[in-house]
Amino acid sequence: MKGINYFQPFSVDINLMKGIMDAPDNRVVRTASSMRGHYADESALEKIIREQGDPIHYEVFEKIMPQEYGHLCFGISRLQPGLVGEECFMTKGHYHSILETAEIYLCLGGEGYLVMKTQNGDCAVEYMKSGRLVYVPPCWAHRSVNTGEEELILLFIYPAEAGHNYGDIEKEGFPKRIFKRAGKVVIE
Amino acid sequence: MKGINYFQPFSVDINLMKGIMDAPDNRVVRTASSMRGHYADESALEKIIREQGDPIHYEVFEKIMPQEYGHLCFGISRLQPGLVGEECFMTKGHYHSILETAEIYLCLGGEGYLVMKTQNGDCAVEYMKSGRLVYVPPCWAHRSVNTGEEELILLFIYPAEAGHNYGDIEKEGFPKRIFKRAGKVVIE
Numbered sequence: 356m357k358g359i360n361y362f363q364p365f366s367v368d369i370n371l372m373k374g375i376m377d378a379p380d381n382r383v384v385r386t387a388s389s390m391r392g393h394y395a396d397e398s399a400l401e402k403i404i405r406e407q408g409d410p411i412h413y414e415v416f417e418k419i420m421p422q423e424y425g426h427l428c429f430g431i432s433r434l435q436p437g438l439v440g441e442e443c444f445m446t447k448g449h450y451h452s453i454l455e456t457a458e459i460y461l462c463l464g465g466e467g468y469l470v471m472k473t474q475n476g477d478c479a480v481e482y483m484k485s486g487r488l489v490y491v492p493p494c495w496a497h498r499s500v501n502t503g504e505e506e507l508i509l510l511f512i513y514p515a516e517a518g519h520n521y522g523d524i525e526k527e528g529f530p531k532r533i534f535k536r537a538g539k540v541v542i543e
Numbered sequence: 544m545k546g547i548n549y550f551q552p553f554s555v556d557i558n559l560m561k562g563i564m565d566a567p568d569n570r571v572v573r574t575a576s577s578m579r580g581h582y583a584d585e586s587a588l589e590k591i592i593r594e595q596g597d598p599i600h601y602e603v604f605e606k607i608m609p610q611e612y613g614h615l616c617f618g619i620s621r622l623q624p625g626l627v628g629e630e631c632f633m634t635k636g637h638y639h640s641i642l643e644t645a646e647i648y649l650c651l652g653g654e655g656y657l658v659m660k661t662q663n664g665d666c667a668v669e670y671m672k673s674g675r676l677v678y679v680p681p682c683w684a685h686r687s688v689n690t691g692e693e694e695l696i697l698l699f700i701y702p703a704e705a706g707h708n709y710g711d712i713e714k715e716g717f718p719k720r721i722f723k724r725a726g727k728v729v730i731e
Contacts, residue, residue, distance in 0.1 A: 359663065361663075361665055361682060361683070363667065364657070364659050364677065364683060365677075365678050366671070366676060366677045368674055368675050371651070371674045425641075425644045425645055425702070426645050427647055427701075429676070455612070456613045457613055457614050457615045459615055459700055461557070469552075473549050479551065483554070486557045487556050488554060488556075488557055488617070489552065490553050490554065490615075490617075491552055492549065493550065494549060494550075510649075513615075514702060515645075
C-alpha cells in the first residue's frame, strides 16, 4: 500500500440553523436571466430581469472534490422566494450525467418541493421543510421549488462522479409546475 | 426506457436539534460486551459489563437501501458518553468492503472525534461538534469517539455498495486512542 497518494480527511462547519457552510471552494450564481425557457410565463420573467436588475435567483456553495468514483460531492443551495407570474421560483433541475446515481437533499430552512421525473415520464413530488431529507433515487431528474416566504436552503450530497446533465431535462421539461394563487400552493 | 423498474423517491424527517430520524427501517445496537478487544483497559470494560448489565454503547438507525452502485445509504448513529477506564467511549470502526468509497458524517449533537487510518498507517483525527461535517475520503478506516458529556449524534451518508469491513481494522487497531484524564481530552 506504500506509494498510494491518499486524499486527506477534512472537515467543514455548517450552521444548521442558518444553512451557511464555512469556506466553500466554489459559488455558483444563477440570476433570473439564466432561467429563461424554464417558466410558463416568459414575459413575467423578462419583467423581473428588466425591472429588478437581473436579481440572484439561486446560489450553490460547494466544496470542490475529485470527480471520481468513491468520492462524494456536497454543498448548500439557497433558492430565493418569489414568483414569476404565479409560478414559484425554482432551480433549472438536472439529470446526472451518470444517470444511475442518487442524490440526498437535507432541508435546513424554508419550505418547498423537490419535483422529480424519469425518462419514461414518471413524476414525483416531495415536500420539504427544515429537517426533511429527500432521497432522489438513481435515474430521476430533480428540481427544487421554493413555495415559502424565506430562502429554501438545502444541503446536498451525491456521488462525485455523477456530473450534471441540464440539457435533456431542459428539452423534456418537468411534467408538473408549482404555482401560488391567492396565497395557496397549487401543483399542476 | 419503458420497462425500467424505477426506485421511488421518498423522504424522512430528521429532528436536527435532537438528532432523531423518523421511522428507521433498522436499528443496530452495540452493547458494551460487543466492544471486547477494542479498549486498552480490558478489565475496566468487563467491570462495566458486569456491574451495569451490559449497557448500550451505541445505536445506529438506518434506512435499508439497495446495496447497489448509484444508491446512497444514510442514517444516524448515537454514541453514549462515558469512559472505559480513562478511554472515551467509541465505535468499533470499519473500512468499507469496497475500500475506495468515502463517507460523510454530519454531527448533529455532542462532541468528539473521528479517528481515521489508512492501510499504510497514516492516521488523522477530526474534531466534531454540532454542525461540523467530516469528510472521510476513500480508503480510510474510521471510528467515532465521544469526548463529551452528551450523546454524540452523527448523520452518515455513504455509497450504498460500500459495505462494512470490521475485521481488518480490528486486527490492525487504530494508531491513536483518546482518553480523558482529570477532565482533559488526551489523544495518544
